[in-house]
Amino acid sequence: MSTTTTNPVFIGMDLGTFKTSVASSTGYRDVMQTAVGWPKDHLARTMLGRDLVFGKDLVDHRLALDVVRPFEKGALKYVDGKKAGMSDAQIKKHADATRLVVEYAVKMVNREAGRPSFGVIGVPARANMLNKKFILDAVDGVFESVAIVSEPFTIAYGMNRLTDTLVIDIGAGTIDICPLYGTYPDEKEQVTLPMGGDLVDEEFEKRLKAKYPNVQVSRNMIREIKERFGFVHDLNESATVQLPVDGKPMTFDITEPLKGACQTIVQPIVAAVREMIGKFDPEFQESLRHNIVLGGGGSQLKGLDRVIENSLKEYGGAKVTRVTDASFAGAVGALKLAMNMPKDGWTQLKKRK
Structure with a gap:
């Protein structure tokens, strides 16, 4: 990992199948759906006034949206996309959705322009290298450096x-x-x-x-x-x-x-x-x-x-x-791990080199 990056914001993320929770070294916490919505047509786009919808608005406007949950039933995060019966186009759209959800979450947490984000992300215990690579590729350009760890480990670490x-x-x-x-x-x-x-x-x-x-x-x-x-x-x-x-x-x-x-x-x-x-x-x-x-x-x-x-x-x-707080136990543990992570524990992402 490069030693030239200074004053990063550390982020712990529990990238869940249904909800994603985040906790940061700035004290900010948030929980949101692991999903992104695209307006179904021009009328929906005009009514919503945006191209992408996240968070609570996914529920409020779900009839006007094409909603993608990229990890539904463990797909991509645990199960290989091809084995789950997904086409190349579906895999790409789910990859885009993953990146957009992570990007949105990080922007909500790290609002200071110029400060890099270092993140520890929790994934299923038996996620293989292919699944972890999918996560790494999806968050490239969102985090400066990242570490992918077992979700149960982040819970135990936080406690x-x-x-x-x-x-x-x-x-x-x-x-x-x-x-x-x-x-x-x-x-x-x-x-x-x-x-x-x-x-x-x-x-x-x-x-x-x-x-x-x-x-x-x-x-x-x-x-x-x-x-x-x-x-x-x-x-x-x-x-x-x-x-x-x-x-x-x-x-x-x-x-x-x-x-x-x-x-x-x-x-x-x-x-x-x-x-x-x-x-x-x-x-x-x-x-x-x-x-x-x-x-x-x-x-x-x-x-x-x-x-x-x-x-x-x-x-x-x-x-x-x-756990005392089911929503944030994983994210808080991941944040604690991020703040104690040795330099050789990080993976520096390509787009930020």
């Missing part, structure tokens, strides 16, 4: 829990499970499950419409209901909401379809955790079980911590802790 800790990071597109034992984890020791909040949303919508065929609901409504009521435990829990039928609001008990949808990710998580602990050094298995950290948006599902603890009773018990 000072780098020893005998198991991090479960539940995002919209992937679930990452990573053991920490005082050194940067080997890729082979980490697990990325190709599922997350998006899968829960799809399953909830399917189950809801199977039970109430006439209900009218959008994916945004589905997501909001899940975030408000989502649970996985067996305690007496109920959820009722108002949803339209032919435009008329009606009250529905959505407890059963919501619980069933949320539970779709439980067994894969439990199975992966059991397998990972079983393969770990036997002298440290107990400490690992009693230092499990839940991060990401999915960590907020009510009862998930207790379900994981109960699933490990026969293994000697466990202690599961949620």
Whole structure:
């Protein structure tokens, strides 16, 4: 890395499938959708008064926009674009969307002209070199220098829990499970499950419409209901909401379809955790079980911590802790890492040389 760059703004970024959170050395924080919208036609362009739309406006004007979520279902960030069935044109558009989202986020954080941006970006634990190269290419010209690291590692780093800790990071597109034992984890020791909040949303919508065929609901409504009521435990829990039928609001008990949808990710998580602990050094298995950290948006599902603890009773018990701020835990950890990063830890990007 060049030593001529002075007074950079350090930025930690959790580049999530659905939301991107950023934290900077200037004290600024923000969270936004990992998406960009293009006006569908000239009328939409005239009404919006711009060529690109980000943030809250994506929801407010979504009917007038062609919205691209570049990492939907883990595509490009975890899954190779070709294997995901994407054409070259689609891959290019998603790459453009990635760059635009990162560029927008960095501009919101670093508003001082002339100050370079150094960023640490969190990606899924098992993202391969091809996926990391995609991220590097997309952010070239936005950051002066960058480091791509495992999302679970940034969470643990921010919490000072780098020893005998198991991090479960539940995002919209992937679930990452990573053991920490005082050194940067080997890729082979980490697990990325190709599922997350998006899968829960799809399953909830399917189950809801199977039970109430006439209900009218959008994916945004589905997501909001899940975030408000989502649970996985067996305690007496109920959820009722108002949803339209032919435009008329009606009250529905959505407890059963919501619980069933949320539970779709439980067994894969439990199975992966059991397998990972079983393969770990036997002298440290107990400490690992009693230092499990839940991060990401999915960590907020009510009862998930207790379900994981109960699933490990026969293994000697466990202690599961949620991050205090699911929105910013990864970004804050990435920022902390950026501010402590040695010079040889950075990748200098080509367009800024």
